Amino acid sequence: MSTRVDERGDERPELFGLTPAEVAERVRLGQTNAVKETSSRAYRSIIRGNIFTRFNAILGALFVVVLLSGSPRDALFGMVLLANTLIGIVQEVRAKWTLDRLSLINETMARVVRGGESREIPHEQIVLGDVLELESGNQIAADGVTLFSSGLEIDESLLTGESAPVVKRPGDEVLSGSFVVSGTGFFRADKVGADAYARKLASDARRFQLVQSELRDGINVLLRGITWLMLPAGILLLSSQLKAYGTFSASVPGTAAGLVGMVPEGLVFLISVVFAVSVINLGRRNVLVQELPAVECLARVDVICLDKTGTLTDDNLTFSALEPLDEGLKDSDALSKILGAFGSDPNSKSGTLDAIARSFGAPEELEITGGVPFSSTRKWSSLCLGGAGTWVLGAPEILFESAGADESLKARVNGIAGKGVRVLLLARAGSDLEGETLPERLEPAALLLFEEHVRSDARKTLEYFTEQDVAIKVISGDNPVTVAAVARRACVPACGEPVDARALPEDTQELAAIMEERTVFGRVTPAQKEAMVASLQSRGHVVAMTGDGVNDVLALKKANIGIAMGSGSPASRAVAQLVLLDGRFETLPEVVAEGRRVIGNIERVAKLFLVKTVYATLLSIAIGLAGWAFIFLPRHLTLVGGLTIGAPAFILSFAPNKTRYRPGFIKRVLRFSIPVGVVMALAAFAAALSHIYPWIGQNESRTTATLVLVILGLWVLSALSRPWTWWKQGMIAALATGFVVILIVPWFRDFFALAPPRLTIILQTAAISAAAIALMQLTWSFAGWRRGRARRNTAP
Template identity: 55%
Template sequence: MIDAAVPPPAETSASGLTAAQVAERVARGDVNDVPARSSRSTRDIIRGNVFTRFNAIIGTLFVLIMVFGAPQDGLFGLVIVANTAIGIIQELRAKKTLDALAVVGEAKPRVRRDGRIAEVSPRDLVLDDVCDIGSGEQVVVDGVVVEADGLELDESLLTGESDPVHKHPGDPVMSGSFVAAGNGAFRATKVGADAYAAKLAEEASRFTLTRSELKTGLDVILKYVTWLMVPVGILLLISQLRTSDDGFPGAVTGMVAGVVTMVPEGLMLLTSVAFAVGVVRLGRKQCLVQELPAIEGLARVDVVCLDKTGTLTEGGMDVGEIRTLAPDLPVKEALGALGTSDPRPNASLQAIIDACPAPDGSGWRVTGVEPFSSARKWSGATFADEGSWLLGAPDVLLPQGDPVLAEVDELGAQGLRVLLLAKASGPLTDQAGEGAAPAALVVLEQRLRPDAGNTLKYFAGQQVATKVISGDNALSVGAVAGKLGLAGADHPVDARTLPEDRGELARVLEDNTVFGRVTPQQKRAMVAALQSKGHTVAMTGDGVNDVLALKDSDIGVAMGSGSAASRAVAQIVLLDNKFATLPSVVGEGRRVIGNIERVANLFLSKTVYSLLLSLLIGVASLPFPFLPRHLTLIGTLTIGTPAFFLALGPNTERARPGFVPRVLRFAIPAGIIAAGCTFLTYWLARLNHSSNLDQDRTAATITLFMVAMWILAIVARPYTWWKIALIAAMGCGYLLALWVPFLSDFFALYPDNLPNWGIAVGTGVAGMFILELGWHVSGWLQRRQPAAAGAAAGA
């Protein structure tokens, strides 16, 4: 916790610092110097891509080949260099995009300096700066309150307590909290690393490439691969020492050929590249990804919870009508005076200010203010000679059954927003609304986002459920959603009737689409109820009342023009405030995750067939059937190059749970078939006494390439013109290596023994047929399982 209130130094006051005082504090280092929040440093990026476990393994094997083997067999080392360079370049591009967008999207505190108020970067704050704060703004450094006008802070992001805390001059404030209601100012007492939330903010906002379900699953697979490499490498070295005609150098070459192919070195790299490219693509659409795992989460989203205001509707509003309920009361003067009472009016109050000018006369001088609160649903002010007036939700300020509410419901059903102006009978307390005399209805026309309808249709077409959750009147919210064509908008639910039991609440949420009069705590409970049913929930919002739900949702999406608090807790920020950007965001997540799974099938199939071939050769005590250059050629043409393109191609399929089991169900059978066919070809070729070792190895290479190409052909489905062209280009590349003399010499390929040719092609075709048959059977079984489950449920 922060220290108790500290008295200001003698040379400072609530009016703020002077330029000389700021310069003095900068000179002695009393500045809010916190690490960049969006990305890791260039040094960390280079180190993270170069000094990896697999680069160490590959580097060691490369050195062994350079010492004991032929330089051509060290080609795999150059591939690692190229892949690492690609990873560094892509991540640096992502860093540049993130850093630029973070500057645009970051909250800029307002400080008092030289008698004026100016916006500065959080990093330019200094000790003893006096910062102004208003509703929805975040406290960026620790401090002590010097002014308070109905100031309430929500410290839930730090303490977990959701109830706002009233603050008065002399009270401490913590960085990371935000203003729930009212206005005020505080003096900075702790800046930089000394601030309470600095370490938490740095950790939460750091550019990450590892904390995700996908990366965790891959790490598990790769950990076991690493452990298996050691005993298999030892077995291969012993067997090659027995069989190699070249002694120890030949044995080392055979061992390296077997072990290096087991390393799925490009898989982790391509995962990082796909994430980084996703960040760059979204950045071009003015979408700031504050945490990279959010891209993965987007691919799994099946429920999107939308706040109406600022999401389905634009920020601005217009006063369509003022219906006077008490002709003897000065309605327009009261509305104009309420507008002047709030230095930072929201959209509703701004529309009233535009329609009702401030009244003349000292009788309307403001003597007390109660700011708007999401919990109360009203704001108010007390004037010198005119008493206290309230402006808020009619169904909160009026008792149930009041005839005015029928009029309100009729207007709300047309998609209009209605506020009630009421004259309070007593002082401004939390109970001031009880017994207040209704004075007028203020009818506000909301501006629908022109792109909202098409966006809702997109989610419906992608089987993503949409829930509209708003603090406004349920009928009004339903009318707005109905105008946009949202299914279920014709029966909106008033959240005040919702059950508190999580199971019952989840059932209501499953059956309904539109909810009005939702409190911040209810929004949070709704997110939790949906998650309890196994849903992956994305929450959009822009206001203070959305913060708790944004924080608890799987993916929080904030509008760039929203409150600083909502932007701070969201993983995704739409800087251009365009709701239509959301389909692109979801689509990018699906593209990244779907393509990573696609290429994982390729890399892990290679790991499986390399492991099995090494075991078979070691047990059979045969010379290893490949030189390292053979496997480099096959890996480049059937995995490395096509995987790079497949990882960046379009993909709209929604991510499903069970990534690791699903990949292994494909990779293990495919790898077994590839290893079995290749070993059979090599064994039969060795029985052919008319051929030599180089020709036998060429035959094994042909079979492995054919089977590996068919694995690629299966993984690339469904076909498009560029995928067909990619597969064809890889096939032509191998034919060139096989038949162009200088290339065949370089890769040690000698396809001039007809019996071996027949064995290689025949076994390869058989392997391709088995793969295709297995793919069709597995697809048939997967289709049968849901049908059987449905039949059992029906029975």
């Protein structure tokens, strides 16, 4: 293999890579980096997930049994089940289309050498044996062996947990899932696709998921409990129906009615649909949701950690001034040539070096013979420039430790930084650097000043988070004084004195105490960002982290929710749960609002569904113990559920809802549903008792019980719909009108096996409903009194 000397004096191999014929052969053999997982659920998975569920199996079996028993009208619940399933599939397919479209925009590219030419291709098109080029910010997409390294440092912490970057030399192994923090290099892909060590890391970060959600986990706990209740209740109810009717076919409708009522069949469907619609809504705002529960999680966030660069400020960092400190350099162009060399160094990547490159051209007469590439951990880089000597460019506070700067220079730097200007120090080294250690003495040569522009949307967004009681922490690798000045310009509340992260303790609890008290932190290393997030989590906080650079990857991964900018590094986008594709910081409040809508509405509709489960379960047990015929037919409970739960729950699940997140989802749902369900069960049971009178037939008692449940269901719906709006009142009025139409139109009334509303039925219904409503109001008042007393007892 032939070699050439690159700009830094390193021997770089002349790499040819694979030929087109070799690439085609590997593609034919399936030796590519493509895997079956996509950025969203497969169609087969969506269909299977919506059809093959626990309750679909139960209701499907009951549907078949009811049909076989000769009661097709009582199988109406099967049509509702089918409609729910179809709507769920359609909405999740729409979400898949949205995710796939946005994933194409967010697609990570790799640079490969093929046929002696360098080109960019998607990660999925890498084949076995490809030669790939690496630079700072790249996430490695396959396993392989290093062919060339020029200061190449790899962070493998996402795989190994070790935070220290690993220097890679020719012959060293590189692993997929790790990322480049500094330097450049080439490696050969020896393991691709499913064979790669951490291929699952990249695919999991982009997969459409419906798991690991507090709401979903809470609902699953409730559903498991309901499933276990159904078995004994079903056996008890079937035995009572056999006793009442004598034949199995006659016992089926009553048994099915009780069991169908116990199943909250629309709840799981609604959760899936609500999440899917959230993905679609956010997709319209150019927000890529890479992990679905992120929408819900962001609504629970109470601390948001912001990386200054790229979040509070935009990407337009500009070089503004050069202040020579060496009298011999003031009137020469030597500084411009030296800075031009730093800006053109291919192995060092950062926003400040890019700004330098735009202001100073690459010098032809200066030869780079070595150096140390920039990394956010070191916060400096160096170049050996042949006869011009060795130069170091980096954070003044870091270089001052070796530069022996006087107090006036330090004061000068702090004064500039206090205006929100970023400052770098250029210093001359008296000798060549040994490894990555600064020499004992550096000679300050010049200060470089850079202007940062605060995002126009930063102030409004920060005000929103402050109003929502979300604590803001500004974390940056820059000078603490500069960070504080920028934070004040962006109107970050309670900035206070900035903290220099070099003095922070390593102990998690000590660090957490400081994080709770202070707002602005500077000179933070990538490992410290991760530790800061962990310390806040140790205090029970739900933490969001925003970032766009490779130095933010560890913290983005550690946070409860990581938010990356679309213009950020591939590594940061790969590990984040949310990607703001257009980089608009002002989109975050909309994401929070979407999450709160999801949480608030799911809690509201969960109460509706579980009220029905409670009263249906209690009625099944009570009637089973009494040995009576079940008062309802399946079509009655389908009617009650459709008018008071199904249709309004579907509408309410998409309504605006600004309710703030509160822990205790399951407790609140059960605390509401159980007493209300008990009251409704008592009311329905009271209506059922009327059939003991010889002048009241079974059909009339069923009609009375159905009327009572509809009235009470609409009353509960009105309570859960507060605050009332015109459309909510209109919805409830329309539902009530619909039931009246069913009751007075003979065809509908006969279809649902209801009796004409005689005076006896009306009076019984009014009396039972009034008593039940009064009892409900009493329980709600008592619950409110208990909550108020608890708040007073816990108040300081």
